[in-house]
Amino acid sequence: MKRIAGMLLVVLAVAGVLWADNALSITGAGATFPYPMYSKWFDEYHKKNANLEINYQSIGSGGGIKQVTEGTVDFGATDGPMNDDQLKAYQDKHGFGILHFPTVLGADVPAYNIPGVTAELNFTQDAIAGIFLGKITKWNDPAISGPNKGVHLPENDIVVVHRSEGSGTTYIWTDYLSKVSEEWKTKVGKGASVNWPVGLGAKGNESVAGTIKNTPNSFGYVELIYAIQNNMPYGRVRNSSGAFVKADLASVTAAAAGAAKNMPDDFRVSITDAPGKTAYPISSFTWLLVPAKFSDATKRDAIKGFVKWMLADGQNYTEALSYAKLPKEVVAKELKALNNVQ
Amino acid sequence: MATTTTIVPSAGPVAGSRSFLSRLREGDEIARMITFLFAASVVLVTVLLVFELWQGSVLARHKFGFSFFRTSVWDPIFEQFGALPFIYGTLVTATVSLLIAVPLGIGAAIFLAELAPARVSDTLEFFIDLLAAVPSVIYGVLGVFIVVPLMRQYVQPALKHSLGFLPLFQGPAYGVGFLTAGIVLAIMVIPYIISVSREVLLSVPRDQREAALSLGATRWESTWKVVVPFARAGIFGSIFLALARALGETMAVTMVIGNTPVVSTSLLSPGYSIAAVIANEFTEATGELHTQSLIELGLVLFILTFILNGFARLLIVTTSRRGSGMGNV
Numbered sequence: 001m002k003r004i005a006g007m008l009l010v011v012l013a014v015a016g017v018l019w020a021d022n023a024l025s026i027t028g029a030g031a032t033f034p035y036p037m038y039s040k041w042f043d044e045y046h047k048k049n050a051n052l053e054i055n056y057q058s059i060g061s062g063g064g065i066k067q068v069t070e071g072t073v074d075f076g077a078t079d080g081p082m083n084d085d086q087l088k089a090y091q092d093k094h095g096f097g098i099l100h101f102p103t104v105l106g107a108d109v110p111a112y113n114i115p116g117v118t119a120e121l122n123f124t125q126d127a128i129a130g131i132f133l134g135k136i137t138k139w140n141d142p143a144i145s146g147p148n149k150g151v152h153l154p155e156n157d158i159v160v161v162h163r164s165e166g167s168g169t170t171y172i173w174t175d176y177l178s179k180v181s182e183e184w185k186t187k188v189g190k191g192a193s194v195n196w197p198v199g200l201g202a203k204g205n206e207s208v209a210g211t212i213k214n215t216p217n218s219f220g221y222v223e224l225i226y227a228i229q230n231n232m233p234y235g236r237v238r239n240s241s242g243a244f245v246k247a248d249l250a251s252v253t254a255a256a257a258g259a260a261k262n263m264p265d266d267f268r269v270s271i272t273d274a275p276g277k278t279a280y281p282i283s284s285f286t287w288l289l290v291p292a293k294f295s296d297a298t299k300r301d302a303i304k305g306f307v308k309w310m311l312a313d314g315q316n317y318t319e320a321l322s323y324a325k326l327p328k329e330v331v332a333k334e335l336k337a338l339n340n341v342q
Numbered sequence: 343m344a345t346t347t348t349i350v351p352s353a354g355p356v357a358g359s360r361s362f363l364s365r366l367r368e369g370d371e372i373a374r375m376i377t378f379l380f381a382a383s384v385v386l387v388t389v390l391l392v393f394e395l396w397q398g399s400v401l402a403r404h405k406f407g408f409s410f411f412r413t414s415v416w417d418p419i420f421e422q423f424g425a426l427p428f429i430y431g432t433l434v435t436a437t438v439s440l441l442i443a444v445p446l447g448i449g450a451a452i453f454l455a456e457l458a459p460a461r462v463s464d465t466l467e468f469f470i471d472l473l474a475a476v477p478s479v480i481y482g483v484l485g486v487f488i489v490v491p492l493m494r495q496y497v498q499p500a501l502k503h504s505l506g507f508l509p510l511f512q513g514p515a516y517g518v519g520f521l522t523a524g525i526v527l528a529i530m531v532i533p534y535i536i537s538v539s540r541e542v543l544l545s546v547p548r549d550q551r552e553a554a555l556s557l558g559a560t561r562w563e564s565t566w567k568v569v570v571p572f573a574r575a576g577i578f579g580s581i582f583l584a585l586a587r588a589l590g591e592t593m594a595v596t597m598v599i600g601n602t603p604v605v606s607t608s609l610l611s612p613g614y615s616i617a618a619v620i621a622n623e624f625t626e627a628t629g630e631l632h633t634q635s636l637i638e639l640g641l642v643l644f645i646l647t648f649i650l651n652g653f654a655r656l657l658i659v660t661t662s663r664r665g666s667g668m669g670n671v
Contacts, residue, residue, distance in 0.1 A: 062626035164601035166626020189419035192626040200518060200612050201601025214491055
């Protein structure tokens with residue numbers, strides 16, 4: 001009996017080694033915001049290609065950029081595009097560049113908790129920037145009540161809530177504020193974490209949502225997916241055409257459509273405050289970071305194969321998880337850019 | 343500490359003159375070397391840690407110098423970094439937590455060790471050990487969902503109403519802040535204080551108690567005037583263990599402190615702590631100076647812990663001279 005068990009073990013071990021030898025493993029790291037989408041994709045893709053396994057660690061966009069630059073992972077992922085310094089650092093270290101591939105779209109929404117107010121509020125650019133700069137401190141400020149005729153807003157102090165840890169969500173929010181407010185741009189700027197003029201910091205979307213829910217008169221931002229999945233009330237935002245738009249998959253894709261026509265070749269584009277009547281203004285792409293050159297041809301082909309699949313079949317999985325699809329023009333452009341990966 | 347190389351007397355007259363080789367063969371030398379290596383590795387890790395923190399923060403140290411400790415701007419975009427609000431927040435929350443936890447913890451330990459029946463004491467000890475083992479994120483969740491709403495609705499308005507004339511209790515009642523973080527920390531460290539203090543009190547020799555009782559002392563007098571002073575060093579030890587945990591606690595603090603880098607005299611104000619800001623910003627810190635400033639904060643926390651531990655040792659040494667046992671605890 002023991003002998004049989006022993007032999008079985010040996011056979012299993014050998015099979016395991018052969019199996020492991022056969023399977024190709026690719027590692028990636030980065031953004032947390034698209035993680036639910038990515039893990040679904042990698043899982044589905046693994047079902048189709050049993051000997052390819054993609055491991056993704058959602059350590060944050062900054063970490064993703066750092067790790068792919070160090071060369072400790074095969075690809076990275078980020079919610080805010082790499083800046084010129086980071087691209088140069090990559091080029092200097094490796095001797096070749098790194099490419100951005102948009103994968104899906106997401107958005108930030110303004111969420112609030114005002115006792116007695118159930119209406120869906122309208123927010124202008126000035127109102128959002130003013131609140132986050134600490135210039136608008138009361139809910140009944142004319143900048144807020146102006147576009148919300150008929151809603152009784154109390155004379156209470158606004159409690160601003162923001163993310164405490166560096167995050168892509170914050171990057172999108174501050175990128176938007178930098179575009180609509182000159183003062184924000186010069187005083188605070190855009191980034192994964194910034195020096196907030198006012199407000200409480202809460203860790204993660206869950207915590208921001210929890211703080212808003214528990215704190216009367218609070219105002220903050222969360223990711224659209226998060227607000228949808230948790231039935232959180234959130235407001236409409238006035239876009240650059242002057243229309244108040246509610247964030248949903250259609251209005252986020254509309255924001256990308258405008259940018260799709262003038263998409264730069266490196267895909268590093270911000271679509272906050274995008275043109276278009278139906279465009280939701282606080283939207284953004286999220287990107288995969290793929291090195292332009294691979295020394296290992298099988299790895300290269302595997303990654304290219306995955307990106308191709310992601311741009312075609314993969315896009316069908318997005319809406320179930322509340323991410324917006326890429327516009328067709330962007331997909332076509334990305335397929336072309338994929339040839340630059342060598 | 344006794345000397346480490348004791349020679350067993352029963353080994354006979356030859357033992358003293360045994361050669362290195364024979365000791366090696368008998369295994370004594372091997373055991374000594376292996377255990378020495380283990381002990382040395384602790385020192386090595388500490389040295390390596392300081393070295394890494396020092397090396398990793400070279401840019402930030404050169405750029406900001408001592409102004410790092412004085413300024414309170416923390417701006418990752420314009421690369422201005424000052425540690426003051428974080429140092430302040432760390433010290434304030436740790437102090438608040440000890441002010442609450444020490445009397446409660448020691449009181450409970452005295453009851454469990456001296457006054458409670460053994461069965462009650464042992465049962466409660468089981469629960470206290472259980473509390474000490476609860477992961478800190480659980481305490482954080484408890485803080486967010488129970489302590490913060492309670493603070494915002496009842497405790498903070500009451501404090502403002504009754505003691506609002508003090509600068510300590512002013513400003514809006516957010517629920518989160520220094521005081522809330524201190525209270526959650528207190529809940530976390532009390533089990534440590536109780537558990538260690540109880541053990542120390544239980545190990546006070548019977549003679550001490552009996553001698554006090556035979557001199558006509560009441561039960562309480564013997565406990566408070568004889569047993570507790572005898573165990574003083576050990577009780578201090580438990581407090582410093584609690585302090586160390588309070589200083590370094592990350593998850594639970596970041597969930598209830600408000601994460602706002604300000605220095606405010608009001609305990610109701612939101613704040614920030616060193617451990618919390620490192621955990622929050624390290625993964626997404628893309629600028630080199632930002633990363634290095636966070637590493638320097640780590641160095642500051644290390645030094646802070648080091649200084650406070652030094653104080654602890656000093657306190658134990660100076661107080662244990664006066665008729666206390668267990669100076670080595």
